Amino acid sequence: MKTIGILGGMSAASTQIYYRELCRLTRETLGGLHSPELLIRSVDFDEIERLQVSSNWDAAADILNEKAIALERGGAELLIMATNTMHKVADRILAGLSIPFVHIADATATAILDGGFRKPGLMATAFTMEQNFYTDRLTARALFPTIPEAGDRAETHRIIYDELCRDVVTKESRLTYELIAQRLINRGCDCLILGCTEVGMLLNQDNVAVPVFDTTLIHCEAALRAALD
Numbered sequence: 001m002k003t004i005g006i007l008g009g010m011s012a013a014s015t016q017i018y019y020r021e022l023c024r025l026t027r028e029t030l031g032g033l034h035s036p037e038l039l040i041r042s043v044d045f046d047e048i049e050r051l052q053v054s055s056n057w058d059a060a061a062d063i064l065n066e067k068a069i070a071l072e073r074g075g076a077e078l079l080i081m082a083t084n085t086m087h088k089v090a091d092r093i094l095a096g097l098s099i100p101f102v103h104i105a106d107a108t109a110t111a112i113l114d115g116g117f118r119k120p121g122l123m124a125t126a127f128t129m130e131q132n133f134y135t136d137r138l139t140a141r142a143l144f145p146t147i148p149e150a151g152d153r154a155e156t157h158r159i160i161y162d163e164l165c166r167d168v169v170t171k172e173s174r175l176t177y178e179l180i181a182q183r184l185i186n187r188g189c190d191c192l193i194l195g196c197t198e199v200g201m202l203l204n205q206d207n208v209a210v211p212v213f214d215t216t217l218i219h220c221e222a223a224l225r226a227a228l229d
Contacts, residue, residue, distance in 0.1 A: 001026075001037050002227040005076025005099070007068055009042035010083035011165035014197035014216060018082045021220040029224065036224065039076045041067040045165065052085070052127065061089035065096070072099050080104070080223045084195050084215055085125045088133040100226060105134050107222035108193060108215050109141040115211060117191040119144045121184030123177070123203070124195030126157040134195065146189050152180045156199075164198035177202045185210055 004022070008015030019040065026036040043063065051060040064086060068079060078100045081087060087104055094101055112120055120138070122145045128134045129147040138145045148156060159173045181192055181203060191211040194200050200214040 002077035003037040003039060003075050004223050004227050005068070005071035005074075005079045006038060006040045006082055007043075007064055007071065007079065007093075008040050008082040009045050010048055010086060011045050011198060012042060013165055013167045013201070015040065015042055015082045017197070017200070017216055018220060021217055022224060025220055025224050029228070036227065039071050039074050041071050043067060048086070049161070057089050058092065060086065061092035064093045068093055068097055072097055078102060078223070078226050080219060082216075082219075083197055084134065085127045088127060088131065102219065102223050102226055103137075104215050104219045105137040107218050108195075108213055109138050109143060111213055111218045112143060112191060112193070113141060115191070115213075117211065118142070119146065119188060119190045120213065121146050121148075121181065121187075121189035121192045122195045123148065123156050123180060123184075123192065123199055125160055126153055128195050129153050129156070145193070146184055146187055148180050148184060152183065156180060159202075160196050160198055164201050169201050174202045174207070178207050181208050
């Protein structure tokens with residue numbers, strides 16, 4: 001098994017899910033007492049979030065590039081970044097690295113296509129929903145993503161940063177997300193992408209009426225396949 005390097009902390013809440021799910025998947029795949037070979041570099045999200053808000057993406061990427069290089073030097077044989085949003089600057093983050101990188105949007109697109117779907121709704125941070133770095137990768141695979149209306153986008157983003165990234169889960173926000181998801185379905189979406197690594201804290205297959213593609217879980221599965229290849 002290859003050692004998986006996880007560039008995490010964005011947020012710490014979802015990085016914990018990555019660790020738990022990779023352990024579960026490895027145990028279910030290999031049986032016995034098997035667990036994954038992991039290196040985790042968890043950054044201070046407060047610093048990264050301030051750079052996101054100020055649109056200083058290059059500075060954020062440079063911080064993560066330094067941490068990614070450290071993971072490779074520490075023995076990581078492949079890399080994943082436990083966030084959707086920072087894939088905006090993935091190329092800059094990967095500068096100088098020689099190990100394979102498992103891209104979260106590519107893994108998600110593959111899962112959707114394998115399921116026979118074409119019109120995903122996307123719930124994520126405003127950066128991921130409103131900028132083209134993520135949706136372009138989906139459309140390049142012949143998918144037709146739909147994002148929520150402006151008010152729903154703002155509320156989706158607010159709940160992520162004000163609540164989920166702080167490990168706050170409420171019934172009110174769960175209902176809000178369920179209603180936003182349903183409005184996407186009403187607009188013709190045949191599936192739903194949980195396009196922020198925290199959205200799965202509120203939505204899952206039990207409370208969404210179409211197939212759900214949780215990017216965190218999909219990313220973990222893809223990373224483990226790569227590690228076992």
